Amino acid sequence: MTGHLGSYQNEIYLQGLADQVPMFTTDGTRLEDAAQGTLEPGPFGYVAGGAGSGATVRANREAFDRWRIVPRMLTDATTRDLSTTVLGTQMPAPVMLAPVGVQSIVHPDGELATARAAAALGVPMILSTAASHTIEEVAESNGDGPRWYQLYWPNDNDVTISILSRAKAAGFTTLVLTLDTWTLAWRTADLDQAYLPFIRGVGTAIPFSDPAFRAGLEKSPEEDPQTAILKWIPTFTGTDKRWDQLPFLREHWDGPIVLKGIQHVDDARRASDAGMDGIVVSNHGGRQVDGAVASLDVLPEIAAAVGDRLAVLFDSGVRTGADIVKALALGAQAVLVGRPYAYGLALGGEAGVRHVVRSLLADLDLTLALSGHRTPAELSGDSLRRA
Numbered sequence: 010m011t012g013h014l015g016s017y018q019n020e021i022y023l024q025g026l027a028d029q030v031p032m033f034t035t036d037g038t039r040l041e042d043a044a045q046g047t048l049e050p051g052p053f054g055y056v057a058g059g060a061g062s063g064a065t066v067r068a069n070r071e072a073f074d075r076w077r078i079v080p081r082m083l084t085d086a087t088t089r090d091l092s093t094t095v096l097g098t099q100m101p102a103p104v105m106l107a108p109v110g111v112q113s114i115v116h117p118d119g120e121l122a123t124a125r126a127a128a129a130l131g132v133p134m135i136l137s138t139a140a141s142h143t144i145e146e147v148a149e150s151n152g153d154g155p156r157w158y159q160l161y162w163p164n165d166n167d168v169t170i171s172i173l174s175r176a177k178a179a180g181f182t183t184l185v186l187t188l189d190t191w192t193l194a195w196r197t198a199d200l201d202q203a204y205l206p207f208i209r210g211v212g213t214a215i216p217f218s219d220p221a222f223r224a225g226l227e228k229s230p231e232e233d234p235q236t237a238i239l240k241w242i243p244t245f246t247g248t249d250k251r252w253d254q255l256p257f258l259r260e261h262w263d264g265p266i267v268l269k270g271i272q273h274v275d276d277a278r279r280a281s282d283a284g285m286d287g288i289v290v291s292n293h294g295g296r297q298v299d300g301a302v303a304s305l306d307v308l309p310e311i312a313a314a315v316g317d318r319l320a321v322l323f324d325s326g327v328r329t330g331a332d333i334v335k336a337l338a339l340g341a342q343a344v345l346v347g348r349p350y351a352y353g354l355a356l357g358g359e360a361g362v363r364h365v366v367r368s369l370l371a372d373l374d375l376t377l378a379l380s381g382h383r384t385p386a387e388l389s390g391d392s393l394r395r396a
């Protein structure tokens with residue numbers, strides 16, 4: 010492939026000849042401000058907000074600024090190939106769409122629009138258990154696009170088994186188990202507005218459409234939403250688990266399993282000892298533990314400890330191509346992007362997600378090339394310096 014991802018740049022300039030400019034900014038660091046102008050305060054706070062004072066949201070961004078790329082010259086980087094394979098899933102670049110729940114609060118098409126945009130670009134999407142559309146609807150919109158399923162592990166084994174079998178049947182190939190959100194953090198932006206989508210029955214489409222969940226209700230969620238919501242709360246919040254329960258998931262999922270939310274090197278080692286296939290080094294975009302360490306700051310030690318045994322993925326704070334280059338150089342095999350595409354969805358539905366992802370991939374392609382690399386595999390610690 011000949012730097013095709015960067016060609017979005019040519020497309021934009023050519024459209025400029027017809028007096029057209031992009032539908033919204035190409036700068037990933039400015040999307041939040043742009044989306045604030047579109048969204049109601051409740052949904053905006055839900056997406057942009059973090060835990061407590063927002064210290065970890067800020068720390069995630071600041072950590073990227075402490076690393077600088079050292080460009081190399083005359084490396085014949087004209088022809089590039091960013092494509093990669095993670096746990097058997099092929100992708101055009103080491104970039105995936107992070108699981109983001111309740112997407113219908115920012116756009117009525119929600120996850121369906123994201124699924125269509127992801128499929129059009131061949132970029133893997135990870136569907137959240139807190140989605141506002143069902144597993145089957147999202148799979149249909151995603152067509153033959155690559156897709157993984159993110160589990161919030163329910164307190165009810167029958168519901169867990171049922172959800173896993175639906176995900177498998179709908180073509181989701183890898184299971185991502187999110188560990189850091191077994192109960193909601195003190196999220197001040199949401200608390201100040203008393204705004205929580207789930208207790209309004211938004212973000213509950215997967216359990217509400219699940220036969221095992223419905224079997225525990227006298228009346229269906231359509232007939233009696235309040236009772237269904239009251240059952241949803243203890244099934245999905247206050248649900249912390251232990252390492253010795255992981256074999257249960259292995260028993261009911263025959264594809265790769267990735268643990269999301271790892272921040273300590275010992276937890277990364279335990280994931281490997283437990284026979285897991287990968288981890289996402291993530292602090293949930295600073296949404297769970299206020300004052301927690303920046304996700305990028307723990308990436309190098311974790312990648313050094315388990316990178317030879319586990320697929321090491323990374324998220325929290327990725328906004329630009331340079332951010333991706335830095336995370337890859339520090340040991341990530343691929344990155345997940347969260348808020349940026351949620352803002353794209355808010356600003357332009359399916360086309361908005363496509364614009365955000367194409368911009369990010371083009372920026373990545375050009376930054377990688379101009380710093381002297383032809384493939385992501387050529388990046389290493391030597392590609393960076395501490396600022």
Ligand SMILES: Cc1cc2nc3c(=O)[nH]c(=O)nc-3n(C[C@H](O)[C@H](O)[C@H](O)COP(=O)(O)O)c2cc1C
Binds near residue numbers: 069107110111346347
């Ligand atoms: C609005 C919103 C909803 C999210 N919902 C989920 C979710 O349902 N499951 C999950 O594992 N992570 C969820 N996340 C966390 C993302 O998967 C990811 O870890 C995080 O957004 C990465 O940080 P970034 O937003 O700075 O890119 C959510 C994040 C946001 C912003």
